[in-house]
Each structure stands twice: as structure tokens, then as C-alpha cells.
Amino acid sequence: MECHVYYEGDDDPDKCTARRLEKFDRAILHRSMRQVPYGVVLNPHAEQALSPADAEDGLGTLVALDCSWESAEEASFSMNGVHRALPFLVAANPINYGRPFQLTTVEALAGALRIFGEAEAAADLLEPFRWGETFLTLNEEPLDRYAACTDSSDIVAVQDDYLADE
Numbered sequence: 001m002e003c004h005v006y007y008e009g010d011d012d013p014d015k016c017t018a019r020r021l022e023k024f025d026r027a028i029l030h031r032s033m034r035q036v037p038y039g040v041v042l043n044p045h046a047e048q049a050l051s052p053a054d055a056e057d058g059l060g061t062l063v064a065l066d067c068s069w070e071s072a073e074e075a076s077f078s079m080n081g082v083h084r085a086l087p088f089l090v091a092a093n094p095i096n097y098g099r100p101f102q103l104t105t106v107e108a109l110a111g112a113l114r115i116f117g118e119a120e121a122a123a124d125l126l127e128p129f130r131w132g133e134t135f136l137t138l139n140e141e142p143l144d145r146y147a148a149c150t151d152s153s154d155i156v157a158v159q160d161d162y163l164a165d166e
């Protein structure tokens with residue numbers, strides 16, 4: 001599955017995970033919205049949770065928006081595609097370690113790949129990051145359970161187990 005990122009460029013370039021993905025040839029960055037291909041769009045505002053059932057709908061393409069969280073409002077996600085929110089997963093990056101839902105671009109893309117059953121691709125994407133493997137170990141149990149789900153309602157039922165512990 002190809003990973004594409006619409007790059008807004010308003011976040012600290014030194015900490016930006018999308019730029020590092022581009023540097024290590026793990027993702028294709030687009031500076032113009034028109035260039036972003038149709039795909040499964042990782043959108044935290046989406047009504048439906050991502051599930052394995054979405055794997056075919058993106059025509060082999062995953063899309064994220066790399067911008068600051070301040071500008072990641074609903075209107076910014078105007079890409080063409082199937083919009084999905086990730087279920088409960090916690091960040092492993094040093095800035096937001098342990099925080100649920102607010103993932104970096106690479107964590108979001110890797111989480112989606114893992115839910116789609118593409119464990120090797122997820123590990124490969126995270127490989128250029130010091131804390132990359134930690135994201136997979138920290139979230140191993142929910143990721144295994146999400147990857148075994150059939151659809152979005154299954155995912156939400158699994159997620160409820162983790163939200164109940166928050």
C-alpha cells in the first residue's frame with residue numbers, strides 16, 4: 001500500500017515525521033491538494049472508525065495530512081477519498097508519549113497499515129524513527145485485536161474496552 005501525505009508545512013520541520021518519511025523514501029509528500037491521490041484518508045474528525053473492511057476502498061493508497069494540531073481542524077481535511085478515524089491507540093513519540101488519539105503522521109499511517117494486516121509494512125515505515133518500534137509494542141494488544149475485526153462496529157466495541165480503562 002502506498003503512503004501519501006498532504007504536507008501543510010506549518011509544523012516544526014526538525015520534528016516533522018512526514019519529512020523524515022520522505023527523506024527515507026517511505027512516503028510521497030504533496031505540497032498541493034490537487035496532487036493528492038484518492039485513498040483512505042486518515043482524518044481524526046471522521047465519523048467512522050478505520051477497520052480491515054476499508055483496506056480495498058482506498059485503491060491501495062493511504063493518505064494523511066501533516067500539519068500542526070492547531071490547524072488540523074475539520075475543514076482542513078478536504079482530500080478526496082474514504083475518510084476514517086483511527087481507534088484508540090497511544091502515541092510513542094517523545095512529544096506526546098502515552099497520549100491517545102493524537103498521533104504523529106507516521107504513527108497514524110503505521111497504525112492503519114497494521115489494522116489492514118500489513119505488519120511488515122508498518123514496521124518498515126517506523127524503522128527510521130528511534131521510538132518507532134515502541135509504537136508497535138506499546139499498542140500491540142489493541143492492534144492485534146483491531147486487525148482481527150471485521151468492520152467499524154467491531155472496532156468500536158474493542159475500543160470501548162480501552163476507553164473504559166482511561
Ligand SMILES: C[S@@+](CC[C@H](N)C(=O)[O-])C[C@H]1O[C@@H](n2cnc3c(N)ncnc32)[C@H](O)[C@@H]1O
Pocket residue numbers: 011015016017018042043044045063064065066067068069072084085086087101102103104105106108
Ligand atoms: C495533525 S498531524 C501532526 C503531524 C506531526 N506534526 C508530525 O510530525 O507527525 C497528524 C496526522 O496524522 C493523522 N492522524 C493522527 N491521529 C489520528 C487519528 N486518531 N485518526 C485519524 N488520523 C490521525 C491525520 O492525518 C493527522 O492530520
